[in-house]
Amino acid sequence: STELSQPLSVSVALGQTAKITCEENKIGLKSVHWYQQKPGQAPVLVIHRDSNRPSGIPDRISGSNSGNTATLTITRVQAGDEADYYCKYWDSGTVVFGGGTKLTVL
Amino acid sequence: EVQLVQSGAEVRKAGESLKISCKGSEYSFSNYWIGWVRQMPGKGLELMGTVYPGDSEIRYSPSFQGQITISCDKSISTAYLQWSSLTASDTALYYCVRLKGGSATGVGFDLWGQGTPVVVSS
Numbered sequence: 001s002t003e004l005s006q007p008l009s010v011s012v013a014l015g016q017t018a019k020i021t022c023e024e025n026k027i028g029l030k031s032v033h034w035y036q037q038k039p040g041q042a043p044v045l046v047i048h049r050d051s052n053r054p055s056g057i058p059d060r061i062s063g064s065n066s067g068n069t070a071t072l073t074i075t076r077v078q079a080g081d082e083a084d085y086y087c088k089y090w091d092s093g094t095v096v097f098g099g100g101t102k103l104t105v106l
Numbered sequence: 107e108v109q110l111v112q113s114g115a116e117v118r119k120a121g122e123s124l125k126i127s128c129k130g131s132e133y134s135f136s137n138y139w140i141g142w143v144r145q146m147p148g149k150g151l152e153l154m155g156t157v158y159p160g161d162s163e164i165r166y167s168p169s170f171q172g173q174i175t176i177s178c179d180k181s182i183s184t185a186y187l188q189w190s191s192l193t194a195s196d197t198a199l200y201y202c203v204r205l206k207g208g209s210a211t212g213v214g215f216d217l218w219g220q221g222t223p224v225v226v227s228s
Contacts, residue, residue: 033214035151042201042218043151054216086151090212094167095153 004087004098011104012077020101022070022087030089032070034063037100038083046085047072079105108132110140110202110219117225118192125188126222128202135183136160139205141215142176142187146198156205157185165210194228 005023012018022032034047045054047063050070060075074081082105087098113127128140141156155166159180166176178185185202200222203215 031212035215042221043215044218045206045214045216048206048214048216054214088151088214093165093211097151097153100150 004089004096006085006087006098006101008099009102009104011106012074013106014077014079016077018074018077018081018103020072020074020085020087020103022072022098023068025068027068027070027089028066030065030091032063032065033088034072035086035088036081036083037086043086074103077103077105081105108217110204110217112200112202112219112222115223115225117227120193120226120228121191122226123188123190124192124224125186126200126224128185128187128219130183130185130204133204136180138208139210140178140185141203141205142174142185143201143203143215144198145201145221154187154200156210158210159183159185192224192226194226196224197226199223 010018010020031049035043036046037043046057046061050065051063062073064071070087084100084102086100089096109131111129118124136159139156139158142154144152144154153167154170155176157164157176157178159178164176175188202219204217206213206216
């Protein structure tokens with residue numbers, strides 16, 4: 001099945017800014033959602049429809065989507081942000097997930 | 107608390123049947139689509155299909171059509187995922203999810219169950 005392209009891993013120093021990308025041709029025309037999955041836990045929706053934060057998600061987490069790349073940005077990274085991050089969009093009534101990016105906080 | 111609570115871990119042998127459940131609470135279960143998401147060991151997420159409890163409309167993702175059965179009983183706010191004949195490749199963690207805002211497509215999954223591990227031995 002189709003899978004969005006995400007880097008396998010991203011490393012960032014504590015307190016710095018992490019950017020996780022999700023690439024596909026003309027993804028900017030799609031509505032992208034982002035999920036955070038910490039070890040041993042269910043995923044959590046952190047960005048809805050490109051750039052909207054659900055209630056309870058800190059404003060350190062933001063999203064953007066344009067051209068061929070959707071981006072999840074986490075500023076002032078904390079140890080608790082270490083997790084797998086998945087992007088997703090809907091295509092013809094079904095879902096396409098990215099393969100996931102492991103964010104490591106150094 | 108608004109939540110989805112799933113049934114417990116299952117261990118089965120290949121060829122056996124299985125039905126797992128997902129119960130919603132503290133929200134209007136009938137008005138939100140429920141989906142089932144598979145996560146195979148060490149792998150990513152896959153949507154298997156969705157169901158609308160209000161009228162039991164079911165939509166299967168192409169990769170899972172014919173392999174599973176999704177159903178629900180709105181009277182007890184519960185959705186189900188079942189297999190008639192399991193294989194070792196069905197070993198995975200299965201999550202039920204709620205689709206945000208009552209929409210059928212195009213939205214995020216804003217509520218997740220805790221996951222049901224299924225292990226199938228060959």
